[in-house]
Amino acid sequence: xxxxxxxxxxxxxxxxxxxxxxxxALIHLAPGDVVDILVPPEVPKEIxxxxxxxxxxxxxxxxxxxxxxxxxxxxxxxxxxxxGRPVAEELFGALGNTLIIALPAALLGFSLGIVLGALAxxxxxxxxxxxxxATAIIGVSLPHYWVGIVLVAIFSVVLNMLPAQGMGFExxxxxxxxxxxxxxxxxxxxxxxxxxxxxxxxxxxxxILSQEFVGTLHAxxxxxxxVLYHTLKNAAPSALALMGLQFGYLLGGSILVETVFxxxxxxxxxxxxxxxxxxxxxSATILVLAAIFVVxxxxxxxxxxxxxxxxxx
Amino acid sequence: xxxxxxxGVEARDAVSAPILAVENLTKHFPVKGxxxxxxxxxxxxxxxxxxxxxxxxxxxxxxxxxxxxxxTARLLMHLIASDRGHIRFAGRLVGAAxxxxxxxxxxxxxxxxxxxxxxxxxxxxxxxxxxxxPFVHGLAKSQAQQRAMQLLQAVGLDPLLxxxxxxxxxxxxxxxxxxxxxxxxxxxxxxxxxxxxxxxDKSVEAQVLNLLADLKAEFDLTYIFISHDLNVVRYxxxxxxxxxxxxxxxxxxxxxxxxxxxxxxxxALLTAMPSMDPRRRxxxxxxxxxxxxxxxxxxxxxxxxxxxxxxxxxxAVPPQLLAGAQAAAVACHMRFPGSGHSRAANTVSH
Amino acid sequence: MAExxxxxxxASLVLKRAQQGKSYWRRVWExxxxxxxxxxxxxxxxxxxxxxxxAPWFTVHDPYTGSVLRRLKPVGTLGHWLGTDEVGRDxxxxxxxxxxxxxxxxVVPVFLALxxxxxxxxxxxYAGGLLNSAIMRLTDVLYAFPSILLAIAITGILGxxxxxxILALTISFIPPIIRISESVAAQTRHLDFVEAARxxxxxxxxxxxxxxxxxxxxxxxxxxxxxISICIILAAGLSFLGLGVTPPSAEWxxxxxxxxxxxxxxxxxxxxxxxxxxxxxxxxNLMSDGLRQAMDVRL
Numbered sequence: 001x002x003x004x005x006x007x008x009x010x011x012x013x014x015x016x017x018x019x020x021x022x023x024x025a026l027i028h029l030a031p032g033d034v035v036d037i038l039v040p041p042e043v044p045k046e047i048x049x050x051x052x053x054x055x056x057x058x059x060x061x062x063x064x065x066x067x068x069x070x071x072x073x074x075x076x077x078x079x080x081x082x083x084g085r086p087v088a089e090e091l092f093g094a095l096g097n098t099l100i101i102a103l104p105a106a107l108l109g110f111s112l113g114i115v116l117g118a119l120a121x122x123x124x125x126x127x128x129x130x131x132x133x134a135t136a137i138i139g140v141s142l143p144h145y146w147v148g149i150v151l152v153a154i155f156s157v158v159l160n161m162l163p164a165q166g167m168g169f170e171x172x173x174x175x176x177x178x179x180x181x182x183x184x185x186x187x188x189x190x191x192x193x194x195x196x197x198x199x200x201x202x203x204x205x206x207x208i209l210s211q212e213f214v215g216t217l218h219a220x221x222x223x224x225x226x227v228l229y230h231t232l233k234n235a236a237p238s239a240l241a242l243m244g245l246q247f248g249y250l251l252g253g254s255i256l257v258e259t260v261f262x263x264x265x266x267x268x269x270x271x272x273x274x275x276x277x278x279x280x281x282x283s284a285t286i287l288v289l290a291a292i293f294v295v296x297x298x299x300x301x302x303x304x305x306x307x308x309x310x311x312x313x
Numbered sequence: 314x315x316x317x318x319x320x321g322v323e324a325r326d327a328v329s330a331p332i333l334a335v336e337n338l339t340k341h342f343p344v345k346g347x348x349x350x351x352x353x354x355x356x357x358x359x360x361x362x363x364x365x366x367x368x369x370x371x372x373x374x375x376x377x378x379x380x381x382x383x384x385t386a387r388l389l390m391h392l393i394a395s396d397r398g399h400i401r402f403a404g405r406l407v408g409a410a411x412x413x414x415x416x417x418x419x420x421x422x423x424x425x426x427x428x429x430x431x432x433x434x435x436x437x438x439x440x441x442x443x444x445x446x447p448f449v450h451g452l453a454k455s456q457a458q459q460r461a462m463q464l465l466q467a468v469g470l471d472p473l474l475x476x477x478x479x480x481x482x483x484x485x486x487x488x489x490x491x492x493x494x495x496x497x498x499x500x501x502x503x504x505x506x507x508x509x510x511x512x513x514d515k516s517v518e519a520q521v522l523n524l525l526a527d528l529k530a531e532f533d534l535t536y537i538f539i540s541h542d543l544n545v546v547r548y549x550x551x552x553x554x555x556x557x558x559x560x561x562x563x564x565x566x567x568x569x570x571x572x573x574x575x576x577x578x579x580x581a582l583l584t585a586m587p588s589m590d591p592r593r594r595x596x597x598x599x600x601x602x603x604x605x606x607x608x609x610x611x612x613x614x615x616x617x618x619x620x621x622x623x624x625x626x627x628x629a630v631p632p633q634l635l636a637g638a639q640a641a642a643v644a645c646h647m648r649f650p651g652s653g654h655s656r657a658a659n660t661v662s663h
Numbered sequence: 664m665a666e667x668x669x670x671x672x673x674a675s676l677v678l679k680r681a682q683q684g685k686s687y688w689r690r691v692w693e694x695x696x697x698x699x700x701x702x703x704x705x706x707x708x709x710x711x712x713x714x715x716x717x718a719p720w721f722t723v724h725d726p727y728t729g730s731v732l733r734r735l736k737p738v739g740t741l742g743h744w745l746g747t748d749e750v751g752r753d754x755x756x757x758x759x760x761x762x763x764x765x766x767x768x769x770v771v772p773v774f775l776a777l778x779x780x781x782x783x784x785x786x787x788x789y790a791g792g793l794l795n796s797a798i799m800r801l802t803d804v805l806y807a808f809p810s811i812l813l814a815i816a817i818t819g820i821l822g823x824x825x826x827x828x829i830l831a832l833t834i835s836f837i838p839p840i841i842r843i844s845e846s847v848a849a850q851t852r853h854l855d856f857v858e859a860a861r862x863x864x865x866x867x868x869x870x871x872x873x874x875x876x877x878x879x880x881x882x883x884x885x886x887x888x889x890x891i892s893i894c895i896i897l898a899a900g901l902s903f904l905g906l907g908v909t910p911p912s913a914e915w916x917x918x919x920x921x922x923x924x925x926x927x928x929x930x931x932x933x934x935x936x937x938x939x940x941x942x943x944x945x946x947x948n949l950m951s952d953g954l955r956q957a958m959d960v961r962l
Binding site: 387390392415416419420423424426428431432433434435436437438440442445446449450458462472473474475476477478479482492495498499 | 677678680681682683684685686687688854855856858859860861862863864865866869873874877878
Binding site: 014015016019022023026027029137141142143146149150153157158164259270271274275279282283289294 | 800801803804805807808809810811812815816817819820821822892896899900903904905906919923926927930931933934937940941944945947948949952
C-alpha cells in the first residue's frame, strides 16, 4: 500500500513539471511580451530593450523557465500587470471565495446525486426510473451557465427573491442576507456533479445488484438493508473517483458560473485577467488550479486503492 | 548422444531430413513487483528445449497446463522473442543475416489456435480473413480472394454459402475449418496445431482430425500437434514429445512411447488415461501433489518432487535428454548407468 | 486440385453471388432503425443542419443590421417572432446564423480530436513499451487540466477567435480519446486473430488498419458523439466568456453574454439562445445513447 502511494506521489512530479512547462510555453507563445504591455509603443527601441534586459527577457528560454519555476517554488507568483500587487495575495483570496460556493455545491450535488441514483437503481424500469433517465439526460445537456441565467431571470428579475449578482460579504457568510447571495450560484454549480454522480451511481448499483454474490447475500438471509450496505461498499471506489474528479472540475471550471453571478472567485479573477491581458495573474491561476487538480487525483487514487485492494496495481 | 544434436539419430536418416531443428530454446518471463515494478523473479516457461521435426511427419507435443507447450509454439512462430536458442528451417538459421528472415519463415510455417472464435476478426467476412495472409505478402486482392475460395473448398465448405459469412454465424467446427484454411493460405510446409481440436465436440473433433489427415496428404504437410488429450495425440502423431515444466522429458515414436514409457512422468500420464478395459483399473492416483511453481522450479530434475523414485542425485544434477532405446530419448537418471541413481543399473522397462 | 477448374471463374463474381452474411455494423444499423427516439433525434439534427446551412432561405432579416429603435422587442412582436436583441437585430436570424458558428465550433474539434487522438491511441495500444509510455505520459500532462481550464488557458493566452477556439477544444478532447482508443487497442492486440495476423507476417501498420481499427471504431464513435454535446456547450461557454467567436459574429454563447444586460428588461429574450444550445446538445446526447444501445449487440 505504501509502495503504491509513494509511486503515485513520485509520478505526480513529472506531471506537474509538464504542466508548468505547458503554461510557460503558452505564455511565451502569446503575442507580445511584458514590455509591450508596460510601455507605450512610441517609446524608443533602446529603452524598450533595456527594460527587456532588466526583466531578463533576452536570456535563453530554458533559463527563463528555470528562473520562473524557482520563483514559483518559493511562492513568488509574480506581480500583477494591472494592480501592481503580488499575484499570490489576490489569488488565494479568490480561491477562498470559490471554495465558499464549490464546497456546498459539491456536497449538494453528490448527496442528491447518490440518493437519486440509488433510488433509480432500486426501482429499475419503473416509471420513476424512466423519469430519472430523462432528467439525467436533460441535466447533462444543459449548459450550466445558462441555467444560472435562467435562475436569475426567475428568482431575481421576476420574483425578486434573491440577489442576482455579487458576493455581498467578505470571508464566511454570517447572516441570512449574506447566505442569500450563495443560494443561486451553489445550485447552479451543483447541477453537473449531481447529474454525473446520479448516472454513475445508478449504473454501478445496477451492475452490482445483478452480480451473483448479491444473490448469495440474499440467500444467506441478510436483510435488504445489509445487502444495500454491501452493494454500496462495492460501488464506492469508482463513485469516489468520480466525485473527486468532479470536485476538481468544480474548482477549475467555476469560471462560467462565477461570470454569470459576478462572483469574485478564482474564475472571476481569471476573467478579469483575460480582459486586462494580465498574464502573470492568469498563468498563476491556471497553474495553481491545475496543481490542485493533480493533488485531488492523487488523493482519489490512494483512497480508491485503500478501499479496493484490486486497484493497487 | 543427444537426439536433438547434429550427430544424433535423425541425421543418419537422410530420406526424412529434419525440416525443423530447434536448439536450446529458452524463454523466461519476468514477474513484476515491488516499488519500481522491477522483475525480481522469472517464470521459466521454456528452458533449453531442443528437438527435431522430420519432413512429412506429425510430431505430437503433450504435457499438463503450464508445461510450456503453447509458449514453445509461439516461440517457433516467432510471435514472441526467445531469450536463447536457435531455430533452423530446412537447415537455414532463422533470423540470421544469410538465413531465413522472420517474414519468410511465416510463409513456411503457420499456426492454428485453440479458440476458433477469437482467432477470427469478428468484423471481417471469413473469406477476407483467409485472404489476408496472401494479400499481405503481395498477392493482388482478386488473386488472394481466388485462393481463399479454393481453400474454402479444400476444407469442405462451399464458397457460395460461406465466403461472405461472419464468424458469429458459424459453428465451432466450421470456424476451425476456416482457421485451417487461413493457415494454409500462405502454402506453408509446417502447420502447428495448438490445441486446435480441444474445444470442439467429440464428433466434430473427429471430422476435423480426418480433414487434417486428408490435407496433410494432399498438400504434403508436416504437423506439430500440441494437445493435452493423449488419445488424440496417439491417433494422429508419428512421434510424440512429452514436456514438463518447461523441459522435454521424453521424445520418440508414438507407439513406443505409449507402450513402453521410460520417464516416470510419462508413465504417470499414461496411467492416468481412463481405460475402457475393466481389468486395467487405476487403483491409485499416479501423481501426487500439484505441479510446482514455474517461477521457482525444483533444482536438478524438475519432476523430482512428484517422482516416486527421486533420489539425492535427482536434486543435484539436472538430467540430460539422451538417446535411449530405439530412436527414443529420455531425460531421467534412472535410465542411464553411471548417473548415480540406484536404479540406473537395470534399464529394463516395466 | 480438380475443383480449381470450376473456380477459375473470377473470384469476385463468386463473392457477389455468395450468400451475404450479416456484419456487425449491419446489425447495429438494423437496431438503430428500430430505435424510434434516436431516429427522431437524428432527423431533428438533420433539420437543424439544413436550416443552418441554408440560413438565408429560413430567415427574413439580416442578422447583422440592427436598429436602435427596435431594441429588445419581446417575443411575439410582429415581424420578429422571437424578438430582437440589444442592438435591434432580429433574434431568430441571429440564432439561425449563429448555428453555423456554434455547430462548427462544436463538431470540428471532436472530429479533429478523433483523427489525431484515435491514431495516437491505436499506435500506443498496439505498440506497447516505450512508445506507449511516451504517448500516455503526454496524455497525463494534458489530463492534469480540467477540460475547460485547458481551453481557457489556450484561448485566454493566445487570443480569441474561431481558429483558437477550435484549436483549444481539439487539444482538450485529444486526451480522453487517446485513452479510450489505447485501451481498446491494447485489449484487441492480445486477441488470437491479431496474433494470427502477426503470424502471417503482416507489418504493424497493416494490422492496425485491417484488424485493430474496425474494432476500435465502435466504442470511439459512441464516445465521440457524446463529446460533441459537451463540445457545443464548451464552445458556447468560451464565447460567453469572450474567448471564442468575436462580435459582430452571431454565435449562441456570444449572444447569451451580450443579452445579459437585457435580463432585467426582457428576460425571455435574454434566455432564448441558451435554449438552442440545450436542444442541440441534448440531441447529440440522445443520439450517443442510442448508438451505444444499438452497438451493444451480443455476438
